[in-house]
Amino acid sequence: MIDRASPASPPVGRVVATELKPATPYQFHFWTAQETTVGIGAIVRVEEQSKANGEAGRVVFGVVTDAFAYSDLATPLHDVIGAEGDPARAAEAPTVRQEIRLWTAAVLRQIPEEPLQPVPLGRVLVASDADVAQALRMDAYLTGAAPTGIPIGLYTSGGLESPVYLDADFLLGPEAAHLNISGVSGLATKTSAVEFLLASIFQHFPVHKGKIAAVCFNVKGPDLCFLDQAGTLSDEDRRRYERLGVAPRAFERVRYYAPFKADGVNLNTLRTHPDLAPTVEPLVWGLAEVLDYAEVLLNRDDIDAKADAFIDFLSDRVLNRDFEDGFGGTHRVQSFADLDRLFRAIIGGLEDAGRSDMWRTHHIATIRKVRNRLSNISTRCKGLVADDGQSSDLPWGAFADRTAYIVDLANVDPLGQDLVFARVVSKLREHLERRDLGVEAVVVFVDELNKYAPADGPDTYVKKMLLDISERGRYLGLVLFAAEQFRSQVHRRVVGNAGTQVFGRMDMDELATPGYQVLSPATKIKLATLPIGELMIRHPHFTQPIFVRFPRPAVLRGRDGVERFPPAADLPFAEAVVRQLVRLDRGVRPNLVKDLIADRDEVDVRRALAAVRRARPDDVTAYLRKALGSRVAVDAPRARPVVPPLNPISEEPY
Amino acid sequence: MRGKAAWTERIVDAGAVPAAFVPAASGGRSDVEEIAGAELVEEERVAVHAVAPGGGPATVSFLDGIQQWAVVGYDGVVPIVRGYVAAAARRRGADRRLRVAREAARELAVAPLALLRAGVRRALEESGAAVIDLGAEAAGQPGRLLVAAQQAVNAERVRVETEVAEAVAARLGAEEWLVVDGLLSESAKLAGHPRALGVIKSHSAQYFEGADLQTALTCPGGTRTSVFRPRGRARHEVYSWYLRLWPWEGNDLLFGLLRIEARAHASTVATATGVSSWLLAERAPLATPDARFDRLLYPIHDVETYLRSRAPRDLLLTAGSRLPKTGT
Numbered sequence: 005m006i007d008r009a010s011p012a013s014p015p016v017g018r019v020v021a022t023e024l025k026p027a028t029p030y031q032f033h034f035w036t037a038q039e040t041t042v043g044i045g046a047i048v049r050v051e052e053q054s055k056a057n058g059e060a061g062r063v064v065f066g067v068v069t070d071a072f073a074y075s076d077l078a079t080p081l082h083d084v085i086g087a088e089g090d091p092a093r094a095a096e097a098p099t100v101r102q103e104i105r106l107w108t109a110a111v112l113r114q115i116p117e118e119p120l121q122p123v124p125l126g127r128v129l130v131a132s133d134a135d136v137a138q139a140l141r142m143d144a145y146l147t148g149a150a151p152t153g154i155p156i157g158l159y160t161s162g163g164l165e166s167p168v169y170l171d172a173d174f175l176l177g178p179e180a181a182h183l184n185i186s187g188v189s190g191l192a193t194k195t196s197a198v199e200f201l202l203a204s205i206f207q208h209f210p211v212h213k214g215k216i217a218a219v220c221f222n223v224k225g226p227d228l229c230f231l232d233q234a235g236t237l238s239d240e241d242r243r244r245y246e247r248l249g250v251a252p253r254a255f256e257r258v259r260y261y262a263p264f265k266a267d268g269v270n271l272n273t274l275r276t277h278p279d280l281a282p283t284v285e286p287l288v289w290g291l292a293e294v295l296d297y298a299e300v301l302l303n304r305d306d307i308d309a310k311a312d313a314f315i316d317f318l319s320d321r322v323l324n325r326d327f328e329d330g331f332g333g334t335h336r337v338q339s340f341a342d343l344d345r346l347f348r349a350i351i352g353g354l355e356d357a358g359r360s361d362m363w364r365t366h367h368i369a370t371i372r373k374v375r376n377r378l379s380n381i382s383t384r385c386k387g388l389v390a391d392d393g394q395s396s397d398l399p400w401g402a403f404a405d406r407t408a409y410i411v412d413l414a415n416v417d418p419l420g421q422d423l424v425f426a427r428v429v430s431k432l433r434e435h436l437e438r439r440d441l442g443v444e445a446v447v448v449f450v451d452e453l454n455k456y457a458p459a460d461g462p463d464t465y466v467k468k469m470l471l472d473i474s475e476r477g478r479y480l481g482l483v484l485f486a487a488e489q490f491r492s493q494v495h496r497r498v499v500g501n502a503g504t505q506v507f508g509r510m511d512m513d514e515l516a517t518p519g520y521q522v523l524s525p526a527t528k529i530k531l532a533t534l535p536i537g538e539l540m541i542r543h544p545h546f547t548q549p550i551f552v553r554f555p556r557p558a559v560l561r562g563r564d565g566v567e568r569f570p571p572a573a574d575l576p577f578a579e580a581v582v583r584q585l586v587r588l589d590r591g592v593r594p595n596l597v598k599d600l601i602a603d604r605d606e607v608d609v610r611r612a613l614a615a616v617r618r619a620r621p622d623d624v625t626a627y628l629r630k631a632l633g634s635r636v637a638v639d640a641p642r643a644r645p646v647v648p649p650l651n652p653i654s655e656e657p658y
Numbered sequence: 659m660r661g662k663a664a665w666t667e668r669i670v671d672a673g674a675v676p677a678a679f680v681p682a683a684s685g686g687r688s689d690v691e692e693i694a695g696a697e698l699v700e701e702e703r704v705a706v707h708a709v710a711p712g713g714g715p716a717t718v719s720f721l722d723g724i725q726q727w728a729v730v731g732y733d734g735v736v737p738i739v740r741g742y743v744a745a746a747a748r749r750r751g752a753d754r755r756l757r758v759a760r761e762a763a764r765e766l767a768v769a770p771l772a773l774l775r776a777g778v779r780r781a782l783e784e785s786g787a788a789v790i791d792l793g794a795e796a797a798g799q800p801g802r803l804l805v806a807a808q809q810a811v812n813a814e815r816v817r818v819e820t821e822v823a824e825a826v827a828a829r830l831g832a833e834e835w836l837v838v839d840g841l842l843s844e845s846a847k848l849a850g851h852p853r854a855l856g857v858i859k860s861h862s863a864q865y866f867e868g869a870d871l872q873t874a875l876t877c878p879g880g881t882r883t884s885v886f887r888p889r890g891r892a893r894h895e896v897y898s899w900y901l902r903l904w905p906w907e908g909n910d911l912l913f914g915l916l917r918i919e920a921r922a923h924a925s926t927v928a929t930a931t932g933v934s935s936w937l938l939a940e941r942a943p944l945a946t947p948d949a950r951f952d953r954l955l956y957p958i959h960d961v962e963t964y965l966r967s968r969a970p971r972d973l974l975l976t977a978g979s980r981l982p983k984t985g986t
Contacts, residue, residue, distance in 0.1 A: 098940055098942075
């Protein structure tokens, strides 16, 4: 919390202005003693002397962006002469030359704001807690009936630790939204920063703004696999949590989702330790879910009107309907297996007939291509995409307030990652548009943004979707938190639309790119050497970048989590089935289940298991027995908008 | 400078014509040219002693003064001069940095009061500045009055320097020394102080002749001459010797040449080489960009820089055009 009772500190410097280095409304220079707590990123307060009529002088807040030191030495040669060419003697000179510590500061705020005038040549003081709040214009959203501050970290300088808050209206919408974080791997602590910020959002998101949830895609290692487990914190970290008003605790509500491995029963995640595995929900999609996002699966060369039309045809006329193939066969396509049977019938029928390469206005080459691509996804993403048509999905329509939904895709094929990302985000958007998701706002956290929205390269479905979110998501409550190593390699409109930008330790080559021209050389050097746990923040209310320090997240780090909860080895098929069922009902008797599935085909068992999972019956074993005994009923066909034929009299529907 | 604005404007209100003229001789002092003579106290003839740079006392105070003046108005043909004199002592301690130990400054109004009209004179007397009356003897061409004004300001500077130096000398620590820029012999207290030194950079006064003069003025870099007792216009008795900081060959005969003044006491002769040794070490840092860097000790240069930074800006001598200067 902001301490408004700090005693006034003595001045540490004085503004100076010359014709060559004048003070302007946006920048000023000041000098300090050589021993000073002022450094790059420090916030200072300039006070103009009171006017003759007793009126208080202007107050200006600035942040130090550059620093200079020089002595009265006219030329380096004079130092050589004075030391007679011996560097050791230069250090022995009886008098130390006069030196100056000259600082350049960028104006954060002037009071009064109008008329905007050059910074007065007044005394310079180190900013207090209240000064920091005023300088960063945080007073506008930390006070009043409906404060919207979200703690992001502590501004630290010269022993001062002032909490810095972001404005929820500008971080999570509707005024602005999205957050982008850049920095080199391992040192920029991007994931930790997002974990802390999510915890802060969940604890401080204003009640009057409604409910909020987060969907995080874990795309590498065990990074986000243990958010519900408490990590170890130092006393220093605990003190920082207290200063920020954030409780140092693990996430209270986290739901994990992971696809199966190729065997269809073991989950493809590092969170498979017996103590934790029951908390991971399978993420399995059927043909219907995949066909809706088939564009994701097709690379740029594939996207042509013919393939597109054929996929639409399959979705609208074939899927979940009784369909005659024209060669005497009737199909009801509900799974990839059904679809492949249809493809085989069509291609075989055309080859046998030998009369034409066309089937229902679609060329056989187009049919082969679409078959190839769709078969490919069921092969490459086996475990995510189920052959049998059963799906297990995120709780669309029942998202819970202040809950993190972690989708673990770390070991999924990149094509599958794209598919999951595209579908989840699209579904979020659909539900948020209809206001039936269960929450009013969702933060979507994506790491490796440069992979999904590269600055160059083809316009993929995922990239177009990210652009759409970044440009229009704030109106819906769909907020993108994205991280990447190199901001310059991400599409400009995606990073440009991020209202809040965060920088961890940066690579010097990256800092040399045009996107960082607005930063002073000193700020760049500070960014390139930023210690772990320190970030540079740009936020709409802050007129200049601000450095803050955040505490280590109060959750178990991925690497520590894997050590404390080592992933379990893949279980044999029967054991894995038992574990799945035990997760639904602790009263399930393993031996009975093993007996039930002992002589059954694995495909049938998987199908039955999916049915049990979907139905969540009271008596799991009985339901499984029933499901194994007959073909499991499929979902009712989904109603899809159908365009009526132009000429309803015609008997030819194509 | 509210005081300046007050009295310079008040004399204009009283009928004086405003002026803004900074004479070329207003920034410094001139050395007295004389044949003074000297009595050797160390050897029979002037000899040269090698000196090696060495460590000095842990704490040394350095003293210097400045003077500035300008014509700010004319009452008829009578110039009215505004002067500013200041002196400061800056102490160097173990951290080798200089900090102000004592300082004094004085604003002066200089004019022949008897030659001014009553209104102008009254305005000057009520100005609050220290008024120095030049007397009516120099009446006539303004140039004569300007010479008298310069001498008056110079005398006032010496007075301020002496005040500050004596105050500092009275409080010197047991091992602390005071180095004064200029003559030590102006003050009895300074001339008799065992740890006060005068460092003289100008050499208009002549103390030797013939071979002794040649030996003294051609001593090589890193040497000192024999100690002698100056004669002539020195008010108080001191011992003195020449010290060459830098080789003069290839430059001027007086390049790097200092004359040191110290207490007229046998111990001064004994310590002359030791004192010369640490003064020689004061060559570094070089007192550039001052043109007198060869003879100007850096701490003295520092005191002067300090005083000038606090002096009224409108009294500084500007070279070339008197139009406002731009930095671009």
